[in-house]
Amino acid sequence: MTHSLDDLGEFSLIDRIVGRLGDAAARDILVPPGDDAAVWLPPPGATVATIDVLTEGTHWRRDTMTLGDAGWRAVAANVSDLAAMGALPEMLLVGMTLGPDVTVEDVDALAEGMASACRAHHVRIAGGDLVRGATTSVSIAAYGTARMRRDGTPALLRRSGARPGDRVAVSGTPGASAAGLALIEAGRTAERAAEPLLRAHRHPRARVALGQSAAAAGVLCGMDVSDGVLQDLGHIARASRVGIQVAAGSLPLHPAALDLLGAHAALDLALGGGEDFELLLCGPGELLGSLSRTDLPVTLIGRVVAEHPGEVTVWGEDGAPYEPPRRGWDQIRQAARPR
C-alpha cells in the first residue's frame, strides 16, 4: 500500500525525511536542519562548492533505476565534483522537487538512498528545501574545504593545470557505469557477471581519497569523468591550452564489460560513456605513478603535448588514429546519450 503526499503536510514530510536520513543529517552543527539556513564552523582552508541538478527523465528513468538509486547517484555526482578539485567534502544541501506521482514511500526511498551515499562518502546533509512540481528532481549543493599549501595557495586540481610533458592517468575502469546501463537497457540484469557493472551504474563511488592524495602530492590538474573520458579530456585540453594524446590500448577496461559486451563496445563505452566519476589526472609521470600505490588503481593512458591545443587524439594499437566513438553527454542537446 502506498500513501499520497497529500496525507502529510510540508512540515510533517520534512520531519519524516530527516528521520529517514538518520545520522546522515547533520544534527550537531551550530544550526542543524530546521531553521532558515544551516550554520557550521568550517575547518581552515578555502571553500570549495558546487551544485548539481538531477531530473527524472533526463538523468534517471524509473525503468532503469529506483528512486533510492537516484538519491545515491545525486549525492555521488555532487561529491565527485569536490573530489575532482582535490577537496574534502563536508556538507550537502538538498532541494527536492516531488512530481505528482511521488508517494510517501518514494520519498522514503529517495532519502534512504541519499543517506547511504552520504555514509559511504563521509558527508552529511545540513539542510534543504522541499517543493511540489510537474517533474521529480533533486538539486544538491556540496560544500567542502581545500587545504592550503605552505605557500598560502590552496592545494587544488584544476582543469587548467595540464602542461606539455605531463602524463594522463585515469582511476578505476571508466565505462563501467555506461556498460551497466547498456545491460539494463538490453534486459540482461539477471546475468551474474553483470552485477559489478550494474552497481557501477546505480551506486557509483566518488574518488574522494584519491583526489585529496593527488592534490597533496602536488598534482595540479584533474577532473571527474561525468560526460565521458574523451569529452572531459577535451575540457582539460581547452582549459590548459594543450593537446592530449590517448593510447586506446592502454585504457583500463572492466573485465565484465569485456566479457559481456566485447572489446570494441567496452572501449567505446570507456571513451564515450559518462557518469563513472573516475578521476582524470595530468602531471609528471613519476607523481602519477606514485598514486598507483593507493587502494584505487590509477592507469597511465596518454600524454600532454604542446601541439594542437584544445584537441584530444586517440591512437589505436596499430599506431593509426582511432576513430572516436560517439561524443559524450551534452546537457542541452542531449543528442549523444549512450543507448
Add this chain to the structure above:
Amino acid sequence: MTHSLDDLGEFSLIDRIVGRLGDAAARDILVPPGDDAAVWLPPPGATVATIDVLTEGTHWRRDTMTLGDAGWRAVAANVSDLAAMGALPEMLLVGMTLGPDVTVEDVDALAEGMASACRAHHVRIAGGDLVRGATTSVSIAAYGTARMRRDGTPALLRRSGARPGDRVAVSGTPGASAAGLALIEAGRTAERAAEPLLRAHRHPRARVALGQSAAAAGVLCGMDVSDGVLQDLGHIARASRVGIQVAAGSLPLHPAALDLLGAHAALDLALGGGEDFELLLCGPGELLGSLSRTDLPVTLIGRVVAEHPGEVTVWGEDGAPYEPPRRGWDQIRQAARPR
C-alpha cells in the same frame, strides 16, 4: 524572432549565461565559474548556507511574471534566508532546469533578472549547473558568513530564540507582495497606484542590512516572511516553545493595498500572504525600538508570552480574538495559496 536552445550546445549556452551575468559572475575568486567546483576564501566566522527551489507552475507562472522577474525572485528568496539568520550573504550557486518551451531569449532574461538581483543584494554567482527537463526550475544555494561574538559564538537570529516578555516586530509592510499578485490576477496592473505592490511582488528585496544590524545589536530571534506572517510566527512559537500574541490593529499595511483592496483584504494579506521577505524579529522592546532608527521601518506588532506554547493568537482592535485569515503557504499540500 526567438532561438531554440538546440542551436547552442551546453557549453556555448553556459558561456552566454556567464556573459549576461556581467559583474554578477564572481570572476576574481580562486576558482571562478568553469571548473568542477568554485573556490573562494571565506571571511572569518561561521558558514551559513541554504538552498531554495523555485519551479514554474508552483512558484511563478508565465502569465503573472516574466522569466526575468522569476530570476530576481529566486535570488531574493535565497538571500532572504541568510538575511533571516543575521548573516552576510556572499556567493550563490545556481542550478537551472530549462523546460522544452524555453528559448535562448528566455535564458537571457532569466540570467539578467538574476544579475540585477545579485547587484541589488551585493552577492555574486560562483558557479552553477544547466540541464534540460520537462519543467523550468531554478535551484539556488546561497553561502554567507555569520560574525562571531566576543564569547566565541556566532551572532545569529534563530527561530528558537524568542523568550516570554519579548516584543514581536516586523519590517516594512507585509502583504505587499500578495496584494501585488492579487492585482495582477484581477487584471488591475494598469492602475498607477498598483505600481509599488507589483514591484513588491516581482522584485522583492531581502532585508540583509536589517538582519545583520539586529544580530549585531543582540537580537536572538528572527525569520523571514516566506509563508505568511501568521504561519511564520507559528514556526517561531513552536521552535521557541512560547505563545505569541499579535495585535491586528498594529500591523503596518501598505497604503496602496489599503486604497486598492480595502482594509479587510489588506489585513488578511498581511497576516496570510507570503513571499514578502520582510523580517520578523523577537527581542526586548528597547532593542527592537532601536532598530526602527535604521532606513527600514520596524513596527512592533505583538508580544511573546509563556502561555499556550506553539500558538499564535491575533487580537482585533475591539479586544476580541480576530478570526485568522486563510492559512499560509504549504509547499506540499499547496491548498492554501492566496488567490
